[in-house]
Amino acid sequence: MRNTRIRRAALAATAVTAALVLAACGNDSDTAGSGHQGHGSASPSAGTAAAGAHNAQDVSFAQGMIPHHQQALEMARLAATRASSAKVKDLAARIEKAQDPEIRTMSGWLKSWDEKMPSGSSTGSGMPGMDHSDMPGMDGSSMPGMMDGKDMEKLEKASGADFDTMFLTMMVEHHRGAVEMATAEKTKGRYGPARAMADDIVTGQTAEITEMNKLLGKR
Missing domain, CATH: 1.20.1260.10 (Ferritin, core subunit, four-helix bundle)
Structure with missing residues (x-):
């Protein structure tokens, strides 16, 4: 019984850790995506300014x-x-x-x-x-x-x-x-x-x- 409880606790800890890692990766992806979007929206303005x-x-x-x-x-x-x-x-x-x-x-x-x-x-x-x-x-x-x-x-x-x-x-x-x-x-x-x-x-x-x-x- 005791071993079963330990195993369940370990599995739960592993699941929590995995969830945190996935959340962190998701945030990084969002940040990177936002950065690319911002860069893309700035490019046409810069080009227009140069042309004019x-x-x-x-x-x-x-x-x-x-x-x-x-x-x-x-x-x-x-x-x-x-x-x-x-x-x-x-x-x-x-x-x-x-x-x-x-x-x-x-x-x-x-x-x-x-x-x-x-x-x-x-x-x-x-x-x-x-x-x-x-x-x-x-x-x-x-x-x-x-x-x-x-x-x-x-x-x-x-x-x-x-x-x-x-x-x-x-x-x-x-x-x-x-x-x-x-x-x-x-x-x-x-x-x-x-x-x-x-x-x-x-x-x-x-x-x-x-x-x-x-x-x-x-x-």
Whole structure:
């Protein structure tokens, strides 16, 4: 009888010990599971933050390129009624088609970043003849390639072949300035979409510079 009691006590102790071990393992598993779940939920947020990260260069690029594009649109829209060359009119239409959406995109970036819009700008084009030449560039100087008020006034008054030559000459300079600004963004910017747009600007406007020089009789 005594041996039977001892055996039962030992079995009971063993059962209790096993239960405690299993409970401890279960707690460890739960803790580990919670840890993995927390890590998994943090990853998308970290990825989103990285994808949306931007720096001062990205802000300067958008704030500078918006008025730069707006002036290009002002020039391009004059071609519809003043140019005599069908090729010049076609080029101007393509410039407007490419740059107007980019203005809207960059305006959206600035709003999402809670940054100031360029003075006098809107989500569309600026007013005809607006002088943007004193807008600060990315290094604090005037933006490269911008026409001043007198240049814009001359272009508005020109027509026919004179307009074509003046438009192409001014737009080549304007495009070169945009390429310079976009190249700086590609080198120093952090925001992926801004750098991608900058790459498109360099590629597209460099090709248009070549096209315009050919129309001017330059090689």
